[in-house]
Structures are given as C-alpha cells and as structure tokens.
Amino acid sequence: MSILIKNGWIVTQNNKKEVFQGDVYIEDNIITEVGNVNVEAEYVIDARDKIVMPGLINTHTHVGMTDLRGVADDVSLDEFLQRMWREEARRGKKEIYEGAKLGIKEMLRTGTTTFMDMYSDEDATAKASQELGIRAFLGWGVVDEELTTQEGNPLENAEKFIIEHRKEELITPLIAPHAVYTCSEETLLKAKEIAEKYDTLMTMHISETRREVYEHRKKYGLRPVEWLNKIGFLNDRLLAVHLVWLTLHEIKLLSAHEVKVSHNPTSNMKLGNGGSMPLLEMLQNGLLITLGTDSAVSNNNLDMFEVMKIAALLHKNERWDASVTTAQMILDFATVNAAKALNINAGSIEEGKLGDVIIVNAREPNARPLRKDTVVANIVYSLNGLNVETTIVNGNIVYSNMP
Ligand SMILES: [Zn+2]
Numbered sequence: 001m002s003i004l005i006k007n008g009w010i011v012t013q014n015n016k017k018e019v020f021q022g023d024v025y026i027e028d029n030i031i032t033e034v035g036n037v038n039v040e041a042e043y044v045i046d047a048r049d050k051i052v053m054p055g056l057i058n059t060h061t062h063v064g065m066t067d068l069r070g071v072a073d074d075v076s077l078d079e080f081l082q083r084m085w086r087e088e089a090r091r092g093k094k095e096i097y098e099g100a101k102l103g104i105k106e107m108l109r110t111g112t113t114t115f116m117d118m119y120s121d122e123d124a125t126a127k128a129s130q131e132l133g134i135r136a137f138l139g140w141g142v143v144d145e146e147l148t149t150q151e152g153n154p155l156e157n158a159e160k161f162i163i164e165h166r167k168e169e170l171i172t173p174l175i176a177p178h179a180v181y182t183c184s185e186e187t188l189l190k191a192k193e194i195a196e197k198y199d200t201l202m203t204m205h206i207s208e209t210r211r212e213v214y215e216h217r218k219k220y221g222l223r224p225v226e227w228l229n230k231i232g233f234l235n236d237r238l239l240a241v242h243l244v245w246l247t248l249h250e251i252k253l254l255s256a257h258e259v260k261v262s263h264n265p266t267s268n269m270k271l272g273n274g275g276s277m278p279l280l281e282m283l284q285n286g287l288l289i290t291l292g293t294d295s296a297v298s299n300n301n302l303d304m305f306e307v308m309k310i311a312a313l314l315h316k317n318e319r320w321d322a323s324v325t326t327a328q329m330i331l332d333f334a335t336v337n338a339a340k341a342l343n344i345n346a347g348s349i350e351e352g353k354l355g356d357v358i359i360v361n362a363r364e365p366n367a368r369p370l371r372k373d374t375v376v377a378n379i380v381y382s383l384n385g386l387n388v389e390t391t392i393v394n395g396n397i398v399y400s401n402m403p
Helices: 063-068 077-090 093-109 122-132 154-165 185-198 210-220 224-230 248-256 265-270 279-284 304-319 327-342 375-382
Strands: 002-011 019-027 030-035 043-046 050-054 056-061 112-119 135-142 171-177 202-206 238-242 260-263 289-291 357-361 388-393 396-400
Touching: 002 357, 002 375, 050 327, 050 375, 056 093, 056 238, 056 289, 056 304, 056 327, 063 077, 063 093, 063 112, 063 122, 093 112, 093 122, 093 388, 093 396, 112 122, 112 171, 112 202, 112 327, 112 388, 122 135, 122 154, 122 171, 135 154, 154 171, 154 185, 171 185, 185 202, 202 224, 210 224, 224 248, 248 279, 265 304, 279 289, 279 304, 289 304, 289 327, 304 327, 304 375, 327 375
Parallel strands: 002 043, 002 050, 056 112, 112 135, 135 171, 171 202, 202 238, 238 260, 260 289
Antiparallel strands: 002 019, 019 030, 050 357, 357 388, 388 396
C-alpha cells in the first residue's frame, strides 16, 4: 500500500523538532519522503488544516481488562488489587480477548499506534492486536506460582508465549513480572534469565505506593529498587512502571543500569498514591522517561493526549513552578523517548522511519487557532484523543473517520 498525506502541518519530532507545512509519503510500512512530494499513491489524504504527527506510544497498559472499566473506582490500590484478583479468577481467554479488542479500538481511535501491555493470557491480546493492526509489545504477566490465577506455571507460560510469537511483525513478546510483593527473588531472576535467553524486554510495576516500599523494607531491610539492585535484577532490558516512591540513591541505581521509565500519572493520582514520581531528579540523572495510561480500570480511559496533559500539570503543581515541564518535553516522552525505550524505528516523521502516523483534525474549535509556534502546546494542553481523525500503523490505515 502507498499513502500520500498532502499539505498537513507536520510535527516531525525529528532532532531539530521541525514543524512545517508539507507532505508525507508512506510506501509499504516505511515513511519514504517528507516535504514537498509529487508521486502517485493508492491513497491520497488531503491534510489541509490538519496536524500530521507520529503515532503516540503507550508504554503501560493491561488492555485485557478494558471491559472491567468502572468496577473499582474510588478505592485504594490494596482494595483495587483484591477486587481485580477476584475478577481475574472468574475470567478466561474469551473475556480477555473481548477486553483487549475494546482497549485496542480505543487506543487506535485516540492516536496510539504502539502499546506495551502486562497481563496473563497475552495470546488472546496478541490475537486481538493482529486483527486490529496495532503494534503491540505484550508482556506475559508473572507472579509466584502459589499466587497465580493462570493455568500452569506463569514463567513457563511466559516462555512458551515468547517462543510462539517472537517471529511476528507487529507483535513483540516479552516477560512482565508483576511487582516485588508478588514475585520472589527466585521468580524475578528466572524471569530475567528468560528475557536474556530470548533477547526480550521486561516490564514491571515498581514502587507504586508508599505502603509497598515500607512493607518491603520491613521484610528485606531494603527499599524495592535497592533490593532489586542487590539481587542483580536491574538491567537495561527493564522498563519500570510507576516509580512514585523513590530516593535519590534509587534513582542513581536505576540510571546506572539504564532502566527505562513508564510514568503513569493519571493512574497514580486516581489511586491516590500520594506524592509524585520524582521526574526532575530522574531527568537530571539521565533516565529515559515514557508515558503510560495503565489500565482502563485505574485511569479510566486509554487516551494518551490526556496522559500528556496530566503529566505536565502534575509536576508543575508539585514543584510550584510552571516551567519544570514543557509541552515539547512531554510530547517527546510519548513519541521519540518511547520509541527508543522499546527499540523501534518510530516516534518521528522522517524518511526511513516506520509508517506509524496519526492525523488530527485541527478544524475543531479546541484545536484553533492552528499556528506553527503553538501547535505542540495545543497537542499537549488542548487536544484530546477524539480529535484524531486517522491512525496509520505500519503503513496501514487502521482507523479513520474522515468524511
Ligand atoms: Zn499496571
């Protein structure tokens, strides 16, 4: 397939962060020309008065739970987890597949082209992802065997899933240990071994609540990140999620091991985790920051535009300083940084990059005026996912509401 997008406002997210009016040509699954393009194409999209930008990358979801939206609102994480585990015991592949389809449709509708997931039965989510055409990093959830609701051993299930799906174009399988309070040292080190054996990423919730940190310290004498460092678990394959309750020492440990970060401000605030992820200290220590929605049960949507805005606002308010986050920085988290963390050739609109592109209708009142010098601020602070008109993943139009 070839797609020519004409006369759009292109927010390239290239190194110079250029924004200009022009055309984007996608051939098969690659962006092959950007600028003033005069070629024939199977699909020509008139993007006048529209924003053409890289697809957003959501680095933390549990899409198989999307059909549980609204079932655990206004309760603490402990009560939340108790309810989720009760629900999960009742759920099978069919429910997870239906939940995943709903979540992926929502992500494509709101401009997300790639997501990283953590859940059991990721084979059901892989099926839904393939049917809907999204780029999916699927982390098979692992907890200690005595805690699991999965059939069989979670580590063995994860390994089998990785073997079965590692040759697929849009699916990247990986292993996802749940947290320090559900995974023993032995489970974590075996998970790491599997990641190394198959050369995959890992993702894990870490230091989400103060209670998690205090209980861990009571049990092991160390905070979670200190303990993970001591047992030899930290490494550059790991994308750590939440990291709300961290010391500067822990930030330095994460940085020394090149651990990547998924910041989930909406979920953290909704669950009343208190405080906020120490973003500025993390940036000062060179950590790579990306953004995630978390599940539709703790967010309660999968709209990355909303997450960008909340991420920006949370830290301004926390630090009593509006300048600590900028729209450009936040857009980088959701595009180029995330592509780097997942090691994909995406996140910007440049020749040779994957054809993961979204088009936003900027004729809507909340997108006006459309100006070169304010378009990035509009993306982060005034648009929402429902402004997205067309979503292209891997050179395929997978969502469009163009008239
Ligand atoms: Zn999560």
